[in-house]
Structure formats: C-alpha cells, structure tokens
Amino acid sequence: MKATMKHPAPPPPTLATDSDFLAAAEALLGPRGLTRDPELMQPWLTDWRGRYTGRALALAQPASTAEVAALMRLCAAHRVPVVPQGGNSGMVGGATPDASGGALLLSLRRMAAIRRLDPAAGLVVCEAGVVLQHLHEAAEAQGLRFPLTLGGKGSATIGGLVSTNAGGTQVLRHGTMRAQVLGLEVVLADGSVLDLLAALKKDNRGFDLKQLFIGSEGTLGIVTAAALRLLPAAAGRATAWVGLGGIKEAGRLLRRMERRLGDVLEGFEVVPAHCLASVLAHQPGARSPLAERHPWNALIECVSPHEDNAALSETLEQALAEALEAGLIADAAIAANEAQAEAFWALRDGISAAERALGPAMQHDISVPVEAMPDFILAAGPAIEAAHPGTRAVAFGHLGDGNVHFHVLAPEGAVRGIWEEAEGKAISAHVHDLVTQWGGSISAEHGIGQMKRDELARLHDPVALGLMRRIKAALDPEGLLNPGKLV
Ligand code: ZN
Secondary structure (H helix, E strand, O other): OOOOOOOOOOOOOOOHHHHHHHHHHHHHHOOOOEEOOHHHHHHHOEOOOOOOEOOOOEEEOOOOHHHHHHHHHHHHHHOOOEEEEOOOOOOOOOOOOOOOOOOEEEEOOOOOOEEEEEOOOOEEEEEOOOEHHHHHHHHHOOOEEOOOOOOOOOOOEHHHHHHOOOOOOOHHHHOOHHHHEEEEEEEOOOOOEEEEOOOOOOOOOOOOOHHHHOOOOOOOOEEEEEEEEOEEOOOEEEEEEEEEOOHHHHHHHHHHHHHHHHHHEEEEEEEEHHHHHHHHHHOOOOOOOOOOOOOEEEEEEEEEOOOOHHHHHHHHHHHHHHHHHOOOOOEEEEOOOHHHHHHHHHHHHOHHHHHHHHOOEEEEEEEOOHHHHHHHHHHHHHHHHHHOOOOEEEEEEEHHHOEEEEEEEOOOOOOOOHHHHHHHHHHHHHHHHHHHHOOOEOEOOOOOOOOOHHHHHHHOOHHHHHHHHHHHHHHOOOOOEOOOOOO
C-alpha cells in the first residue's frame, strides 16, 4: 500500500530561460492547460507502484492535437524535455520524470473524446486520453466490443496502451495493442503532426510508420489519437477452472484446447498451487473452485459472437470431459453463471496482491516461445532457488501467450526494502540471463521504462539496440522525448 501523501516538494527553481518558456506555454495552453501547483502535480510525479518519484518544471494538459503540436514546437525551441503520461498505471516507471525537475510532464488526459465510432466499419477513433473502460462501454452501447482488457482498465488510457503495446488477458486470441491499431495520429519532436489515421486494409506505400510508435514508450513521438478495430459483441462466454498434475500437462492441455475449440478459446492462464493458496489465505471470501489441491491450475475462457452461454459451456464441458478421459487433467469446474466466472478470475487477478502480502519479492514479466514455457518453468524455478537459498520462484499467468509473471519470493523473515536492495539485482539478472538463454524477452508486456533500461542494454541483441538508437536519433535528435527511458 502506498504511503499517505506527505507535503509535496516545492517545484524546482526556475531558470530565466525556463520562465520564458513557461510564460509562452501558459499563453498557449491557458490556466487549465498548464500548472506549477505542487499539490496538483504531486499525484502524477510518482508511478503507481510507488517505486519512482520525479520532479517536473510544470504539468501541461493540452486539449487538442493543435495544442500538443504548438507545445512541442515551443519545447523544441527552448530545448525543454517532455515526459508524456497517460493514466499513470504503468509498471516500469516509463511515465515518471527524473529528479532533475527540468522536464515538462505532458498529460493527455484532457484529450478524451471519441472522435468517431463507425459500427459498419468496425472502427473507432479515440483521442489519447480516452480511458479503456470508457471505450469498452462506448463499444458495447453499439453492440460491439474492443478485444483488449487488463487490470488497470479504469485508469489506463488509449495513448498509454498504444505507447506501451499493452497486452492483458485476451492476447491469445486477439493479439496485443499492436493488433488492434488500424491508424495513428502522432505529434513529432519538432511539432509536426503525422496523420496516419486512415484505416486502409491494404496500403503498400513503403514503411508501416505507425508500428514504430506502438510500444516506443513516448520516446519517438506523442500519440494523440488512434483508430482501433472493434469486433461484434460476445453472445456467450464460458469459463472453466482446471486442476492439473503438472505444468507440462498444462502445456499439452493448451495445445489440445486450441485444436479442439479453435477461435472461441480466448484465455488460457496458469496458476500454481502456491499462488492459489496465497490468494485463498488473503482474499476475503475466496473459495477454491475444486475440492482437492492440484500442483497446477488452468483458467480457461471461451468467448463466441455466435453461441450463447449455455451452448458454449456445453462445448467447453465436452472438450474438458475428453481431456479428463485421456488422463490429461485431474478435475475441472465450469462456471455456472457470470458471478462464478468473475470469482474464478478474481482468484487469478488476486495473485499479485496476495503474494505481496507474504513478503518481499522480485517480479519479472518474461516470455519465451509458447511451446518452450513449461520446460522453462521446470528448469528456471529450481535453478533460481538453488542459486539463491531460501527463495521460492513462482510463475503464473498467460501460458497461452508464452508469457508468465515470474516472481522470486524472499526467504522467510527477509525485511522489505533491505532484501530487494541487497539481493534483488543479482536475482533479476539471473532470471533475465536464463530468459535470454532460452531465446525469450525480459519484458513481455510491461515495457522497459526506466526500470529495465540497463538490463535491455546488457542483454538485447547489439544490432537491434544499435538500430533502435539510430531511429531514436533520427526522430528525436535533441533527445527531448521521454529522456532516460527505453533507449
Ligand atoms: Zn500480465
């Protein structure tokens, strides 16, 4: 839990050049669009995990693309660095300025309009500040759905989701944010506006420039709007909790369900016995869906635009009965109604909070090829526990995406803050080394931000890193866009 708010630090002293810049920015954006009030700035200067706190020259909140463009021209002229921020719900400190106080914090939250929602085209054009939950509601009101969701949907914004190429729990079927983006509007470092919003199914005029900005964490440009795809609303949903003898069986069940269920298979999450026990112990009212304890559990979700709940549940039940018959699974429960499905998901979504209550831990967000993940978990867990005596490695999450959250829990009695400081870096380096040896990624869905920048530099392919730095230098030669992040 975050500490209660202390007295906010005063804004950093202003240089003469800064005061010229601030006067011009205030004239441009008006009093609603620019503030130096420490109380108003303070909530946005710390990331939501509470790991990073920075300072800023001011908080700018432009209301239109034209204002963002004019502001960027001003920043370029005065060489003022800019840190763009969406819902401030990121996991790697990517939207938190550094401690120098020289950067302008740029919030896109006032740009929250849905410019166009076209049900016939299956398309919506959102400004960067639209909150994900709001997009879900707007799509549902038209009998449609936006097929990406995650825990922070009540605060995460479209601009942030694009800039971090967010994932979530439907990636198995629908892909990450990258797969949802049909077009983008981006303000470049020099203030020019790149309009790539036209959503053409076919367009071979050279480079697909919008892909450069997706996942670039605000280091190449400021995403001000996105054209996103919408799907027909779900007619039915079926959710199952499955008990398994091991993670290899979970991998085999995933392949079997993909073949058997096809397009309706939307989520396949794994939960080891240790994580389930933690949630049952810490989450009020939590109940295990199965009578017995199983070494591993899988949470399976199916969604169909055609079949209703009853028909889809029957399909899923039949598929699981066959898996039981084949000796692949030990037990299974199908949610009887929406409330039970929500209860199953609450067990999955409660893992991070429950593990945190147990004590300090080092958390990693990693991927390897989907097929290799069960073997990786079987090899990496014992290797970490042997090298760092007293620790316990747990892996849970998106097996269907080859992405797990790999947490290394501290030995009993370890003191929060001290243990991470003393042991954390070596443990994370060890995890990241193993992931790299297995051909995987040290950041599957959370991004690099400031947290993993050194590790990216240490472990990423030097040719790829060199290319990323050259692209950064070409698009942002003065280094004004989100300095100290990613590259
Ligand atoms: Zn995740």
